[in-house]
Amino acid sequence: MAAVGWGAYKPEHDVQGSERAREREERRDGALAARAAFEARRREEADELRAELWLSAAPSRLIRAAADRAGLMPAQVLAQLAERVVVGEDGTVSIPPFTPSR
CATH class of the missing domain: 1.10.1220 (Arc Repressor Mutant)
Known part of the structure; x- marks a missing residue:
């Protein structure tokens, strides 16, 4: 920060930090969406019956x-x-x- 002349940290000037924060937020949102989809499938599967049928x-x-x-x-x-x-x-x-x- 001293090398670029910042007296204090300013997130709006930290391009690399802002990019990493955005990527972290996207990964978090993706993980939450995947978990929600998994839970929805699990609820649906609880009502399903899977069977193997052998017919003559x-x-x-x-x-x-x-x-x-x-x-x-x-x-x-x-x-x-x-x-x-x-x-x-x-x-x-x-x-x-x-x-x-x-």
Whole structure:
């Protein structure tokens, strides 16, 4: 500071310090945004169910055929089936007719 003639530190004149402070603030904002996005994904995933499903040949062929006709992956057709499940008062499970779509 003495070399440049400053009697006291003046942040507005400290270009290097101001740049570093700005970079630090950008990193902090990025980290906060990433953490918020992580927390949002975690909350959403708490409501999700992931399962591995093994079907015998006949149902597997039907799912694959429906997926091919709709231009979907078999897992997408299964997800659409699951979204339409209706559970009756007596515990019966059914799915009303529908056409898989994108």
